[in-house]
Amino acid sequence: MSDFTLPEDKAARMERCAVFYTDAVPHNHALGLRLVDIGPAEATVELPYADFLVGNPETGVLAGGPVTTLIDASCGSAVFLKLGRFAPLVTLDLRIDYLRPARPGVSLTCVAECYKLTRQVAFVRALVHQGDKSNPVASAQGTFMRTEE
Amino acid sequence: MSETTPTPLPLAELVRQVRKSREYRKLTDAIPYTRYMGIGVENLAGEMLCRMAYSPKLIGNSILQALHGGTLGALLESAAIFELLLQTDTERVPKVISLTVDFLRSGKPQDTFAKALITRQGRRVANVRVEAWQDDRTRPIASAHALFLLAEP
Numbered sequence: 001m002s003d004f005t006l007p008e009d010k011a012a013r014m015e016r017c018a019v020f021y022t023d024a025v026p027h028n029h030a031l032g033l034r035l036v037d038i039g040p041a042e043a044t045v046e047l048p049y050a051d052f053l054v055g056n057p058e059t060g061v062l063a064g065g066p067v068t069t070l071i072d073a074s075c076g077s078a079v080f081l082k083l084g085r086f087a088p089l090v091t092l093d094l095r096i097d098y099l100r101p102a103r104p105g106v107s108l109t110c111v112a113e114c115y116k117l118t119r120q121v122a123f124v125r126a127l128v129h130q131g132d133k134s135n136p137v138a139s140a141q142g143t144f145m146r147t148e149e
Numbered sequence: 150m151s152e153t154t155p156t157p158l159p160l161a162e163l164v165r166q167v168r169k170s171r172e173y174r175k176l177t178d179a180i181p182y183t184r185y186m187g188i189g190v191e192n193l194a195g196e197m198l199c200r201m202a203y204s205p206k207l208i209g210n211s212i213l214q215a216l217h218g219g220t221l222g223a224l225l226e227s228a229a230i231f232e233l234l235l236q237t238d239t240e241r242v243p244k245v246i247s248l249t250v251d252f253l254r255s256g257k258p259q260d261t262f263a264k265a266l267i268t269r270q271g272r273r274v275a276n277v278r279v280e281a282w283q284d285d286r287t288r289p290i291a292s293a294h295a296l297f298l299l300a301e302p
Contacts, residue, residue, distance in 0.1 A: 027217035030206040054181040056242050058160050063182035064226045064245050069219025091218045095249040 004086040014038050016086075017077055021045070028073050031066055035077065041115070043077035045070060047108040060104030064096075067108065067128060071096060071140045074112035075124040079144050082114035082122065087148050092121070094142040102137045106130045112140075120146055161241060164234050177231070186220065188227045190235070197235065199228035199263040208258065216256030218291075221281055224263050225250060225293040229277040232265035233297060243275065243297035254290040259283055261290070268294075275299055 006013050017038060023029045031053065037044040047053075047070045055063025072091055080086055102108060111133070112126035121143055128138040158166070160179070167176045173190035177183045187202035201207070201224040209217025226248055233243045263281040270276075275297045280289040 024211055025217070026206050026208040026211065027220060028209070052181050052185040055183075056160070057179060057181060063180070063223070064248065065182055065186065065219065065223025068222030068226070068248070068250070069217060072218045072222070090255070091252045093249065093251045094218070094222065095247065097247045098245050101244070 006080070006084050006086070010038065013081075017043065017080065020073065020077060025073070027069060031069055033070060033073055036109070038077075038081055039113075041078055041082035042111065042113045043074050043081060044109060044111050045074040045077065047110070049105050049107050054104075059101075062102050062104075062108070064098070067098075067102075067138055068094070068096060070108060070110045071112070071126050071128065071138070071142070074110040075114075075126055075140070075142045076144065078112040078114040078124055078126075079117070079122040082117050083146075087146055089122070089144050090147055092143040092145050094140060096138055096140045098138050099136055103130055108137060122146065168235055173231075173235070176234070182223075183227055186223055186227075188224055190231050196264070197232070199224060199231060199265070201261045201263070203259050203261070205258075213255065214258045216258070216261065218250075218252055221252065221256055221261070221291040222248065222250045222293070224261055224281055225265075225279040225291060226295060228263035228265040228279050228281075229293070229295050229297070232267060232277065233270075233275055233299070237267070237270060237275075239275075239299050241300070243299055246274070246296040246298055248293060248295045250291060250293045252291050254288065256290050257283055262286075270299075273298060273300055 018035045032048045034046045053066045110128045114124045116123040124142045126140040127136045129136045177189045207220045265279040268276045279293045281291045282289045
């Protein structure tokens with residue numbers, strides 16, 4: 001990749017951002033994360049339900065780990081979209097509130113929005129739901145640092 | 150072997166057994182996600198630690214060969230849960246209320262360790278701090294604090 005600037009056209013932009021959900025990012029790929037929609041500073045990413053992600057074998061409820069990965073990945077994409085290009089980025093912190101248990105067998109969708117970008121720091125919030133945004137599973141808040149000079 | 154072998158024992162019974170036998174692998178393998186992630190519990194020099202064995206599927210940045218931040222969050226949260234399950238007498242899997250992770254250094258492609266410390270345990274809520282490191286324990290790569298619901302009223 002020589003050009004890190006994201007194209008104007010939404011479909012082309014989406015295609016470029018989707019690279020982060022291929023085996024270019026092995027762990028996103030391993031969990032089956034899929035970029036499903038983008039906005040000007042917003043990324044929507046889906047985590048399909050899978051048996052190997054279960055944290056409680058008696059209830060089939062997913063572990064927290066895959067949810068953290070889903071949120072971290074979506075938030076990173078939201079920052080790239082807000083920036084309009086790919087730039088070196090590290091997660092500084094992430095806080096996740098678990099609002100209700102996720103229903104087993106149903107995929108999780110994370111909507112992340114980069115609502116403020118400064119010269120060095122990006123502020124992101126995210127909501128994880130299972131089809132109904134008014135009944136979220138988790139909410140999150142994260143900060144990212146731009147590491148380029 | 151399928152990834153979804155059902156637990157032969159009810160989880161609460163398995164936890165009680167493992168507390169005594171210290172065969173931690175029986176518990177961490179009974180949870181599909183920790184088995185998949187290579188997260189286990191070990192006694193090292195008399196101390197109970199968590200280890201996430203390195204595998205290429207944990208990478209988040211192929212160019213820098215850095216672990217995905219989500220995997221470090223997973224290790225920290227798992228370490229907190231295993232600490233509560235094995236070092237207290239809680240009867241069920243603690244439910245995480247909130248988790249805050251600080252990412253301190255990039256995770257190299259190697260095994261990562263974590264140690265949880267229960268800072269307060271009430272009847273219903275436990276507060277836990279966790280640190281994760283690789284070569285040098287005094288240079289943690291991530292830390293977390295988490296709240297867990299232990300029981301319904």
